Amino acid sequence: MTKNNNNTDTCVLTLPLRVEKWQEDCLLKRFEAARRIYNSLLNFELKKLRQLERTVEYRQIQSVISSAYRSNTKDSPECKDAFKRREKLISANGISEYGFKSDVKFFYKHFDGLIGSNVAVHCIAVQLWAAFDKYLRGSGKEIHFKRLGDISSLKGYSVKGKSGGCEIIFRGQYIEWTRKKKKLLLPLKIDPDNEYEREMLSRRVKYVRIIKKPGKNRLRWYAQLTLEGKPALKYSAETGKPIHSVGKGNVGIDIGPQTVAYASDKEVALLELADRVTNIEHQKKKLQRKLDRSRRATNPDNYKPDGTIKRGVKLTRNKSKRYLKLQSKLAYIQHRQAEIRKLQHTCLANHMLTLGDRFFVEKMNWPGLAHRAKETSISEKTGRYKRKKRFGKSLANKAPAMFISILKRKCETLGLPGVVEVDTYSLKASQYNHLSDTYEKKSLSERWNYMPISDGSDSSKTKRIQRDLYSAFLLQHTIPQPCSFDKKALRIDYPNFVTMHDAEIHRLESLPKTITSMGVRRSHS
Incomplete structure (x- = not known):
């Protein structure tokens, strides 16, 4: 359970989807479009950040922060003031959540038949800003581009009132995701005898997240419904008492x-x-060695005669079945x-x-x-x-x-x-x-x-x-x-x-x- 900006309780319910082959193909196309939008926006924002880092004002602020960390005085008023000035400077140059939401419109319009403004603004831009914010605060070393298949979930608001309208909508027994002429109706697997699911589904749905997970023989698809209120309690069908009681002490x-x-x-x-x-x-090592042998067989031009990978050239990415x-x-x-x-x-x-x-x-x-x-140390017993x-x-x-x-x-x-x-x-x-x-x-x-x-x-x-x-x-x-x-x-x-x-x-x-x-x-x- 979490709380949103309006301080209302929020809980989630994850249900499996019945997805046909043609629907899965459509979903994969949309997830790939989201990945390209994410990478394009990331490249655009990184250029803005690099330009900002070259300015005199930013470099002066950064030198104050670096010297404070070297002298172990990061709690000093000068260092705190430098952090505030850096944050204002970054925000003034459009590197903020609002700025990301504004910039993403230049990229999603090329995929308008697959990804709409609701998903682009409230999912992709927000997800990228979370990575940027972590990096700017020093919790992350680098912001990575998404590789093919790395996008595992997309969300869209299911209620009116958000910019971009409704895109991924909960319709009772199925999830509707419509873009242009292509309408996807994804049926939910709901147990009619499950009281917990019935009570949770009676609540207001804020937004829906489509989740992709690897399966044994094929991909598995789920809908994660974000609902208003605290999660319902689970009761035993035999005794009628809560399954998970809470103790004291x-x-x-x-x-x-x-x-x-x-x-x-x-x-x-x-x-x-x-x-x-x-x-x-x-088991992982065996599979990784097999993957490496397959990569070398299907992409021989990527490697030198001694087996090392070539540097400074564009590599091919052929993948066999x-x-x-x-x-x-x-x-x-x-x-x-x-x-x-x-x-x-x-x-x-x-x-x-x-x-x-x-x-x-x-x-x-x-x-x-x-x-x-x-530290490198030597054992007294073995030497x-x-x-x-x-x-x-x-x-x-x-x-x-x-x-x-x-x-x-x-x-x-x-x-x-x-x-x-x-x-x-x-x-x-x-x-x-x-x-x-x-x-x-x-x-x-x-x-x-x-x-x-x-x-x-x-x-x-x-x-x-x-x-x-x-x-x-x-x-x-x-x-x-x-x-x-x-x-x-x-x-x-x-x-x-x-x-x-x-x-x-x-x-x-x-x-x-x-x-x-x-x-x-x-x-x-």
């Missing part, structure tokens, strides 16, 4: 590149994130992984919502964990250079940041207190021991905490507690302001946590295989 979440540990008053668990997502790197089949197969296996990952994250978020309504998680710098190490790779592949496969964003969105939809991201360096949950009220730094390989047992018999006795589960338990008892632990509640709830912790460790030991970072070995008893 705090839940602590300790999330890593591959695993997630959570602790609540009802349940404690340590799980592998998206365990159904398998490693497809070997086998190449296109392999390309679609590669796209499908990657898309399938993404769908499984998103489904599992959504199911886990729904389960966590049954445990509580406020979630505490440490704020993580995921891009930093994905980057390779900068060899240590590998610089870190968690990039695990983050790509498991997508922990996606899980947090899904949980945030669901909390916002339900009007819950939501996800509270606490400062990692203030709490130091992985180092704190609430029984001794001390901090002890541990290496990444140490997966267990040894907690003292005060039973009165032997003070040297300790209890093994899994590190991630204990961190989740500590985060569950976080006081947001000031950022600290509720030490009294920790001592009261600790015995119950130990009981649930032991049951979870016993469950993990009975599994045939676990993630190494869990530190749990299979029990042979």
Whole structure:
């Protein structure tokens, strides 16, 4: 669920389309026209930006910003003033969302039989401005042109009141997309017995997005309806109760590149994130090698005798039928992984919502964990250079940041207190021991905490507690302001946590295989 500029709640419903072959051909032509409009507009706006960057005023402002970043004074008033002046200068030269919407009219008119002003102005221009805005704010390194087939969705407003009129319209049982003499009526696959779909479709439709997804043997087409209001609740047909109930209380979440540990008053668990997502790197490499061999066979003039690609000449792009089949197969296996990952994250978020309504998680710098190490070091054990790779592949496969964003969105939809991201360096949950009220730094390989047992018999006795589960338990008892632990509640709830912790460790030991970072070995008893 999101909110538009009028502060009205917005939700989406995605339904599959029944598309015939001739309709798919028409859709592909329109998507290709949209790609050409996007690239033409991008080329036009990049020229404007390069001309602006050559002006004296812009270069002076940029030098102030660069020197502030070099001297680590980017929060200074001079730097903030330079950012404001640069933003005004960029906007004054027509590099803005409004400017993009105005400029796109020079390009879509050549494809007027395929793409109208509604889609061009409110979809293509807005999409390109989002990329430009990200680039101008320093979040992106480069704005890329769209390759053939890269446009995967197009939207059009389905209500009157927007410039360009209505173009992609919801008509109850089908989607109408009419341009000039070519009318496309795309039937929707609607389940008449589905109460959730029936309630959602009774709402006002703001705009419709046509989505293209790769399938196993052919393309799959969907209509994503953006509706007014909050999403409807799903009820069980047998009991009549909500399928996803919402609990009360705090839940602590300790999330890593591959695993997630959570602790609540009802349940404690340590799980592998998206365990159904398998490693497809070997399969991808085989397909990519096949694609490379096919490219070399069909485009021999693109390569030098030593096999390297030619530079500074226009290359041919001939693709055989086998190449296109392999390309679609590669796209499908990657898309399938993404769908499984998103489904599992959504199911886990729904389960966590049954445990509580406020979630505490440490704020993580995921891009930093994905980057390779900068320093070159030698292992003391082997005397060899240590590998610089870190968690990039695990983050790509498991997508922990996606899980947090899904949980945030669901909390916002339900009007819950939501996800509270606490400062990692203030709490130091992985180092704190609430029984001794001390901090002890541990290496990444140490997966267990040894907690003292005060039973009165032997003070040297300790209890093994899994590190991630204990961190989740500590985060569950976080006081947001000031950022600290509720030490009294920790001592009261600790015995119950130990009981649930032991049951979870016993469950993990009975599994045939676990993630190494869990530190749990299979029990042979």
